[in-house]
Amino acid sequence: MAQIAKNILLVDDNPLYLKLLSQAFTKEGFACQTVLSAGEAINKLTSYTPDAILSDYEMPDMNGMEFRKQLLQLPAYQDIPFIFLTGNKDTQLMTAGLGLQAVDYVLKDTPVNVIVAKLNSLLNTVQKQRELSQQEIRRAAAALNIRVVPDKIPAMNGLQVDFWHKDYQDIPGGDFIDFIETDDRYAFILLGDIMGKRWKAWFFIFTFLSYIRAAIRFSILSGEHSTAVILQKVNYIVCHDDMLRDVLSSLSLLRVDRVTGQLFYAGAGDMPLLHYHAQSGELKQVNSSGLLLGMFADGSYDEQEIKLNSNDRLFIFTDGLTDYAAEEGKKSDYDSFALRLQQLLTYNPSFESLKQELVPKIETLVDDCTIIQIHKI
Numbered sequence: 001m002a003q004i005a006k007n008i009l010l011v012d013d014n015p016l017y018l019k020l021l022s023q024a025f026t027k028e029g030f031a032c033q034t035v036l037s038a039g040e041a042i043n044k045l046t047s048y049t050p051d052a053i054l055s056d057y058e059m060p061d062m063n064g065m066e067f068r069k070q071l072l073q074l075p076a077y078q079d080i081p082f083i084f085l086t087g088n089k090d091t092q093l094m095t096a097g098l099g100l101q102a103v104d105y106v107l108k109d110t111p112v113n114v115i116v117a118k119l120n121s122l123l124n125t126v127q128k129q130r131e132l133s134q135q136e137i138r139r140a141a142a143a144l145n146i147r148v149v150p151d152k153i154p155a156m157n158g159l160q161v162d163f164w165h166k167d168y169q170d171i172p173g174g175d176f177i178d179f180i181e182t183d184d185r186y187a188f189i190l191l192g193d194i195m196g197k198r199w200k201a202w203f204f205i206f207t208f209l210s211y212i213r214a215a216i217r218f219s220i221l222s223g224e225h226s227t228a229v230i231l232q233k234v235n236y237i238v239c240h241d242d243m244l245r246d247v248l249s250s251l252s253l254l255r256v257d258r259v260t261g262q263l264f265y266a267g268a269g270d271m272p273l274l275h276y277h278a279q280s281g282e283l284k285q286v287n288s289s290g291l292l293l294g295m296f297a298d299g300s301y302d303e304q305e306i307k308l309n310s311n312d313r314l315f316i317f318t319d320g321l322t323d324y325a326a327e328e329g330k331k332s333d334y335d336s337f338a339l340r341l342q343q344l345l346t347y348n349p350s351f352e353s354l355k356q357e358l359v360p361k362i363e364t365l366v367d368d369c370t371i372i373q374i375h376k377i
Helices: 015-027 038-045 064-072 091-098 112-144 198-221 227-239 334-345 351-358
Strands: 006-011 030-035 052-056 082-086 104-107 159-166 175-181 186-194 249-257 263-268 273-277 282-286 313-317 323-326 329-332 369-376
Touching: 006 015, 006 038, 006 112, 015 030, 015 112, 030 038, 038 052, 038 064, 052 064, 052 112, 064 082, 082 112, 104 112, 159 175, 159 351, 175 198, 175 369, 186 198, 186 313, 186 369, 198 227, 198 249, 227 249, 227 263, 273 334, 282 334, 334 351, 351 369
Parallel strands: 006 030, 006 052, 052 082, 082 104
Antiparallel strands: 159 369, 175 186, 186 249, 249 263, 273 282, 273 313, 313 369, 323 329
């Protein structure tokens, strides 16, 4: 298997020096993105996640120190290894930069090949530490037996439910599924995704699932069946839990009435569901209005009924199925995924056949992948 390029963001207001650095890193197998200011770098990071940032200190508008302080205030970027690059040999300045959790300070008069070697060594060390942490995650998952997918699917009275889940790089991640039977009449289907934490998200899944399960059961016991109300209760608790501060999660929540066959849905920042209408051959989006769990105390959740006719299918999935790796970072193409799904459904395939055609090759995955199909028999 070909070695994956190490991605690095180079930030310097000197275009000639920036070009020199980029050429040197590219020659050694790095994938480089270059920007001429800290402001441009922050914009670039909204669509690109590098393995490391090498930033000049002395830049107009926002210097390297101010840039680093900004990143430390943004949870999505604060853990990216950050290296200062400067012509200033002031040791107090260097100490101040390292105090901002920068991993190194490199002088500009250092030969370029040495800068490349230092950064390569740094990223190799970071990778080894990450691998050790991932091994600990796997051992913890096995020891605690915290399952992110259920062992069985409850009977749904006229509905065939199937699902598939794959962890990114076989490391327990942020996607979770559950099927909850509250009584003889109601069952709930849920799919969630802890956002922006990669494999660290697994640590938060048990807490989220506990809140969701409790909210569902207490609501049913009190005679409240609305998926929107249940989501609001979960969101309120998450927003007031200090341990979950800055932890956000999407959630698709469906209630199945096993007596009437009715299906009700509310979503929190989730991917639009896809409803395949067998009679017309159309594939339509089912959009939710709710915000991610943990974003604001009032998540503005609404419930809607989804009416499935004979042979209709409903698909609930996470963004691992629509995301792909590009040179400039992770990209998403929901529309292409939906189009491919519609084309496949014209042949009325089994879920197993559909899964084999839809699921990206394991080596091309960029996130956890999960899909649930609800098929009206």
